[in-house]
Amino acid sequence: MPRGRFREPRGQALVALCLLRHYVAGQAVPDLPTSGSPVVSPGNVLANVGELAATNALEPVGVAPGGRTPSRSWWRETASGVVPVLPALVVLGTFVYGPAVLVVAMSFFHWNLAGFSQSQFAGLSHYRALLNPVSGFVPSLGVTAYYVGVMVPATVVMALLLAMLLRDSTKRVRGLSFFRAVVFLPYVTPSIATAVIWVFIFDPQFGLANAALRLVHLPAVGWLSSTHWALPAVMIDSMWKQVGFSVVLFLAGLSRIPTELMEAARLDGVGPTAIFRRIVLPYLSPVTLAVVMLTTIASMQTFGSIYAMTGGQGGGGGGPIGSTTTTAVYLYKVAFVDFHYGFGATVAVALFVLILGLILVQRRVGERRTFYR
Amino acid sequence: MARLQIEGAVKSFGSTRAVDRVDLDVADGEFAVLLGPSGCGKTTLLRLVAGLEQLEQGRILLGGRDVSQAAPADRDVAMVFQRYALYPNMTVFENIAFGLRARKIGKSEVAQRVERVAAALEISQLLGRRPGTLSGGQRQRVALARAISREPKLFLMDEPLSSLDTKLRSTMRAELKRLHHRLGATVLYVTHDQVEAMTMGSKVAVLRDGRTVQVGSPSDIYHRPADDFVASFVGSPPMNLLDGTVVRAEPGMVVVGVGSASLTLCGTDWSGTASGMGVRIGVRPEDLRLGPPHDSRHRLLGDCTVEVSEPMGHETVLHVNLGGDSLVVRTSSDGLPEYGEKVPLAIDPARVHLFDVSTGVAVGAATEGSVLSPVGAAR
Ligand SMILES: Nc1ncnc2c1ncn2[C@@H]1O[C@H](COP(=O)(O)OP(=O)(O)O)[C@@H](O)[C@H]1O
Numbered sequence: 001m002p003r004g005r006f007r008e009p010r011g012q013a014l015v016a017l018c019l020l021r022h023y024v025a026g027q028a029v030p031d032l033p034t035s036g037s038p039v040v041s042p043g044n045v046l047a048n049v050g051e052l053a054a055t056n057a058l059e060p061v062g063v064a065p066g067g068r069t070p071s072r073s074w075w076r077e078t079a080s081g082v083v084p085v086l087p088a089l090v091v092l093g094t095f096v097y098g099p100a101v102l103v104v105a106m107s108f109f110h111w112n113l114a115g116f117s118q119s120q121f122a123g124l125s126h127y128r129a130l131l132n133p134v135s136g137f138v139p140s141l142g143v144t145a146y147y148v149g150v151m152v153p154a155t156v157v158m159a160l161l162l163a164m165l166l167r168d169s170t171k172r173v174r175g176l177s178f179f180r181a182v183v184f185l186p187y188v189t190p191s192i193a194t195a196v197i198w199v200f201i202f203d204p205q206f207g208l209a210n211a212a213l214r215l216v217h218l219p220a221v222g223w224l225s226s227t228h229w230a231l232p233a234v235m236i237d238s239m240w241k242q243v244g245f246s247v248v249l250f251l252a253g254l255s256r257i258p259t260e261l262m263e264a265a266r267l268d269g270v271g272p273t274a275i276f277r278r279i280v281l282p283y284l285s286p287v288t289l290a291v292v293m294l295t296t297i298a299s300m301q302t303f304g305s306i307y308a309m310t311g312g313q314g315g316g317g318g319g320p321i322g323s324t325t326t327t328a329v330y331l332y333k334v335a336f337v338d339f340h341y342g343f344g345a346t347v348a349v350a351l352f353v354l355i356l357g358l359i360l361v362q363r364r365v366g367e368r369r370t371f372y373r
Numbered sequence: 374m375a376r377l378q379i380e381g382a383v384k385s386f387g388s389t390r391a392v393d394r395v396d397l398d399v400a401d402g403e404f405a406v407l408l409g410p411s412g413c414g415k416t417t418l419l420r421l422v423a424g425l426e427q428l429e430q431g432r433i434l435l436g437g438r439d440v441s442q443a444a445p446a447d448r449d450v451a452m453v454f455q456r457y458a459l460y461p462n463m464t465v466f467e468n469i470a471f472g473l474r475a476r477k478i479g480k481s482e483v484a485q486r487v488e489r490v491a492a493a494l495e496i497s498q499l500l501g502r503r504p505g506t507l508s509g510g511q512r513q514r515v516a517l518a519r520a521i522s523r524e525p526k527l528f529l530m531d532e533p534l535s536s537l538d539t540k541l542r543s544t545m546r547a548e549l550k551r552l553h554h555r556l557g558a559t560v561l562y563v564t565h566d567q568v569e570a571m572t573m574g575s576k577v578a579v580l581r582d583g584r585t586v587q588v589g590s591p592s593d594i595y596h597r598p599a600d601d602f603v604a605s606f607v608g609s610p611p612m613n614l615l616d617g618t619v620v621r622a623e624p625g626m627v628v629v630g631v632g633s634a635s636l637t638l639c640g641t642d643w644s645g646t647a648s649g650m651g652v653r654i655g656v657r658p659e660d661l662r663l664g665p666p667h668d669s670r671h672r673l674l675g676d677c678t679v680e681v682s683e684p685m686g687h688e689t690v691l692h693v694n695l696g697g698d699s700l701v702v703r704t705s706s707d708g709l710p711e712y713g714e715k716v717p718l719a720i721d722p723a724r725v726h727l728f729d730v731s732t733g734v735a736v737g738a739a740t741e742g743s744v745l746s747p748v749g750a751a752r
């Protein structure tokens with residue numbers, strides 16, 4: 001079995017490194033101007049996540065065997081594992097892990113573009129500044145919490161709903177694959193392009209959104225220029241754009257449920273609600289956990305669409321009175337509008353730690369409720 | 374419990390007719406078996422009865438009521454699926470109780486029924502476990518328990534023993550039979566295994582390409598196969614089929630030439646035969662004998678060469694060659710000829726079947742008094 005090698009601890013560690021990269025970078029990588037990393041294609045991410053969901057690779061990864069005398073065969077085996085991933089490792093090391101380490105180092109300096117020798121050591125002062133209410137970091141956490149807190153449950157519900165509508169057994173629907181493509185297409189469209197469309201839709205005078213509100217006799221809304229509605233508007237864009245990805249995951253999960261189970265239940269007189277609750281949902285629990293974690297990471301890092309939709313006001317993004325300044329947007333403002341590279345790096349580290357912590361908690365809580373076959 | 378009537382059932386998938394005008398009547402409390410090779414439409418027919426597939430033509434009656442349009446839940450049938458279809462995230466108890474609760478049965482009644490069925494199938498100690506931790510045989514019992522607990526009008530079983538090993542299969546065969554006697558349930562049981570069909574069914578329907586070829590008791594199917602397909606499908610090792618020609622056909626008697634010999638066969642009805650007609654002569658392995666005939670029943674067919682010998686312990690199956698034709702002979706295990714040895718082969722003419730070579734349909738079976746004569750003797 002060609003995959004066998006990657007079941008071994010060393011191979012797994014390498015695979016885990018690659019996966020970790022996707023966790024840390026998410027698909028926001030191409031959006032973030034801070035990162036000089038190669039563009040991650042959606043197909044690439046999809047393949048990895050598919051693998052992730054399929055093999056339950058979320059299990060703790062083993063460590064390389066220690067304490068044994070390296071023998072010839074040990075070296076040969078290690079080499080046969082390392083050599084194939086070496087090119088990827090070099091590229092990733094140069095453009096992802098290297099910069100990541102650099103960012104951590106930068107966070108301890110009043111960073112000067114000329115390099116470390118010209119930069120003044122700042123110690124923990126940036127980290128203390130994070131907690132200073134004047135810095136804007138703490139408010140950005142609030143905005144982020146709001147954004148992520150809505151996006152994650154909404155994505156799970158919406159994606160599940162769409163997946164149920166677009167699942168294989170819905171044979172009555174003609175052009176099923178057409179609708180699937182329609183749902184997935186926004187995900188592979190550049191966020192700047194889609195943001196332009198949504199800015200149009202949310203135009204207070206001529207936009208579709210307000211036209212729709214008028215149609216049902218609701219008062220028009222200022223949308224992107226309103227402190228209340230700017231973030232919800234962005235959420236609608238993000239949801240529309242990203243839900244297709246989770247739909248694909250749920251579809252894969254649904255196709256793994258044996259139809260016989262549902263038939264057995266139907267024969268026994270079990271209603272559709274009970275079938276959904278007791279059979280479909282348990283089967284989808286690993287996928288749901290994956291969707292929750294991936295959406296969390298993606299939402300925490302969303303920058304492109306927020307910046308494109310609400311970036312014009314207030315000099316460099318963040319919506320009216322900072323109402324859409326999530327931590328990712330705040331990071332951009334600090335580093336590339338105000339040119340505080342060192343503090344920007346600190347915000348980046350803080351965001352990373354936050355995401356990591358959140359994911360670990362989700363995994364702990366989720367795994368206990370997850371039913372793996 | 375109820376009587377099941379299938380009338381002119383038709384079901385196609387695209388251009389393939391999976392079930393083609395099938396009629397079947399299963400009496401109340403009867404154990405009926407659908408027997409046929411893989412892909413002949415057994416599962417489809419079962420699913421039609423369950424309501425998991427929609428009939429194209431014909432109708433299905435259960436206890437005299439037309440259920441053709443009824444939803445699966447309203448038919449009051451229980452099905453044991455080929456791969457058990459147990460809910461992997463539920464315990465054994467919940468697996469059994471799930472369908473009962475859906476039927477609005479009270480909590481204590483559900484618990485009682487589960488306990489009772491579990492006790493009957495000796496799975497009481499497994500109630501707290503998940504299907505993933507059970508062996509194939511145990512899962513099988515759970516699937517059965519789930520069906521039985523429902524107390525349905527009709528049981529549908531789709532090759533329930535096919536994924537068990539040989540030993541377990543024969544145990545479960547007997548157990549299912551016992552269970553059937555105790556419950557007095559109406560059962561429609563699907564299998565491709567003729568041993569299961571013969572041993573379990575009181576009625577066997579042989580299916581081929583979506584059609585019923587023959588419906589009858591196991592003994593009917595075995596002793597009076599309707600055509601050469603049934604003849605060769607039922608029985609292990611299968612019936613020998615030799616090509617021959619009708620030499621003479623008279624009321625109550627027919628003379629058939631086969632190889633260098635000719636058979637004079639007596640029977641009640643040979644109306645399907647005519648002089649010069651091509652026929653297949655069917656004879657079961659146990660109706661052939663090695664060695665010179667030393668009783669009045671057997672007649673010499675010719676000398677054959679032993680090619681393969683398969684000792685089974687209580688008997689031996691020999692593959693022999695008779696003038697170019699391969700034949701299978703079932704003999705007792707003592708005094709066996711060697712490989713390549715030439716031995717006389719005798720036949721019991723009273724047990725010979727004749728099939729029309731072009732249609733395969735049986736044109737009659739011989740009865741007592743059939744005679745084999747050397748070539749030319751009967752002319
Ligand atoms: N859902 C289906 N779609 C298309 N063809 C099917 C379907 N189910 C069964 N068939 C076809 O119908 C025929 C009978 O199948 P089945 O009833 O499963 O046979 P059996 O159970 O006797 O092996 C086969 O040719 C099979 O390919």
Ligand SMILES: [Mg+2]
Nearest residue numbers: 412415416417
């Ligand atoms: Mg089948």
